[in-house]
Amino acid sequence: MAGNFTEIDEEFICENCGKKVSKLGYSCRNHCPYCLHSKHVDVNPGDRLEECHGILEPVGVELDSKKGYVIIFKCRKCGMLRKNKAAKDDNMDLIIKLSAMHNY
Numbered sequence: 001m002a003g004n005f006t007e008i009d010e011e012f013i014c015e016n017c018g019k020k021v022s023k024l025g026y027s028c029r030n031h032c033p034y035c036l037h038s039k040h041v042d043v044n045p046g047d048r049l050e051e052c053h054g055i056l057e058p059v060g061v062e063l064d065s066k067k068g069y070v071i072i073f074k075c076r077k078c079g080m081l082r083k084n085k086a087a088k089d090d091n092m093d094l095i096i097k098l099s100a101m102h103n104y
Contacts, residue, residue: 061098
Protein backbone atom coordinates (compact mmCIF):
# COMPACT_ATOMS: atom_id res chain seq x y z
CA MET A 1 0.00 0.00 0.00
CA ALA A 2 3.01 2.33 0.20
CA GLY A 3 2.65 5.14 -2.28
CA ASN A 4 -1.14 5.38 -2.04
CA PHE A 5 -2.28 8.99 -1.87
CA THR A 6 -5.76 10.22 -1.05
CA GLU A 7 -6.06 13.94 -1.71
CA ILE A 8 -7.72 15.73 1.20
CA ASP A 9 -7.44 19.50 1.44
CA GLU A 10 -9.51 20.75 4.35
CA GLU A 11 -9.56 23.48 6.98
CA PHE A 12 -8.64 22.60 10.55
CA ILE A 13 -7.77 24.11 13.91
CA CYS A 14 -4.15 23.42 14.82
CA GLU A 15 -4.00 21.35 18.00
CA ASN A 16 -0.59 22.82 18.82
CA CYS A 17 -1.07 26.60 18.41
CA GLY A 18 -4.88 26.84 18.14
CA LYS A 19 -4.90 28.86 14.89
CA LYS A 20 -7.44 28.25 12.15
CA VAL A 21 -5.70 26.80 9.10
CA SER A 22 -7.31 27.29 5.69
CA LYS A 23 -7.23 24.93 2.72
CA LEU A 24 -4.00 24.96 0.75
CA GLY A 25 -5.74 25.12 -2.61
CA TYR A 26 -3.08 23.60 -4.87
CA SER A 27 -2.41 20.34 -2.99
CA CYS A 28 -3.23 18.75 0.36
CA ARG A 29 -2.76 20.73 3.55
CA ASN A 30 -0.74 18.47 5.85
CA HIS A 31 0.45 20.75 8.65
CA CYS A 32 -0.04 24.15 10.24
CA PRO A 33 1.74 26.90 8.28
CA TYR A 34 2.17 28.97 11.46
CA CYS A 35 3.86 26.50 13.85
CA LEU A 36 4.53 23.66 11.33
CA HIS A 37 2.97 21.00 13.60
CA SER A 38 0.75 18.25 12.23
CA LYS A 39 -1.36 15.36 13.52
CA HIS A 40 -0.50 11.67 13.16
CA VAL A 41 -3.68 10.53 11.40
CA ASP A 42 -2.51 8.80 8.20
CA VAL A 43 -0.81 5.50 7.44
CA ASN A 44 -0.62 6.52 3.76
CA PRO A 45 -1.20 10.17 2.81
CA GLY A 46 -4.85 11.12 3.23
CA ASP A 47 -6.17 7.70 4.30
CA ARG A 48 -6.95 8.70 7.94
CA LEU A 49 -6.23 5.10 9.04
CA GLU A 50 -3.57 5.81 11.70
CA GLU A 51 -4.82 5.08 15.22
CA CYS A 52 -2.12 7.04 17.11
CA HIS A 53 -3.52 10.59 16.63
CA GLY A 54 -0.51 12.11 18.40
CA ILE A 55 0.95 15.52 17.60
CA LEU A 56 3.63 15.49 14.91
CA GLU A 57 6.31 17.96 15.95
CA PRO A 58 8.67 19.45 13.34
CA VAL A 59 12.19 18.32 14.26
CA GLY A 60 14.20 19.00 11.13
CA VAL A 61 14.18 19.85 7.47
CA GLU A 62 15.81 18.47 4.34
CA LEU A 63 16.37 20.20 1.03
CA ASP A 64 15.25 18.03 -1.89
CA SER A 65 16.28 19.07 -5.40
CA LYS A 66 12.78 18.34 -6.77
CA LYS A 67 10.46 18.99 -3.80
CA GLY A 68 12.28 21.88 -2.13
CA TYR A 69 12.09 21.96 1.65
CA VAL A 70 10.82 18.75 3.25
CA ILE A 71 9.85 18.97 6.93
CA ILE A 72 10.71 16.04 9.19
CA PHE A 73 8.17 15.37 11.93
CA LYS A 74 8.40 13.17 15.02
CA CYS A 75 5.24 12.00 16.77
CA ARG A 76 5.18 13.04 20.43
CA LYS A 77 3.06 10.00 21.27
CA CYS A 78 4.61 7.04 19.40
CA GLY A 79 7.93 8.45 18.15
CA MET A 80 7.33 7.68 14.46
CA LEU A 81 9.08 9.90 11.93
CA ARG A 82 7.16 11.37 8.98
CA LYS A 83 8.15 13.75 6.19
CA ASN A 84 6.13 16.25 4.19
CA LYS A 85 6.91 18.89 1.61
CA ALA A 86 6.77 22.45 2.91
CA ALA A 87 3.89 24.56 1.61
CA LYS A 88 4.31 27.95 -0.07
CA ASP A 89 2.74 29.76 2.90
CA ASP A 90 4.71 27.99 5.65
CA ASN A 91 6.54 30.08 8.25
CA MET A 92 9.94 30.38 6.56
CA ASP A 93 11.63 31.62 9.75
CA LEU A 94 10.72 28.32 11.45
CA ILE A 95 11.90 26.31 8.44
CA ILE A 96 15.27 28.08 8.59
CA LYS A 97 15.52 27.35 12.33
CA LEU A 98 14.68 23.69 11.66
CA SER A 99 17.41 23.46 9.05
CA ALA A 100 19.97 23.87 11.85
CA MET A 101 18.32 21.28 14.13
CA HIS A 102 18.86 17.55 14.33
CA ASN A 103 16.46 16.45 17.06
CA TYR A 104 15.21 13.27 15.47
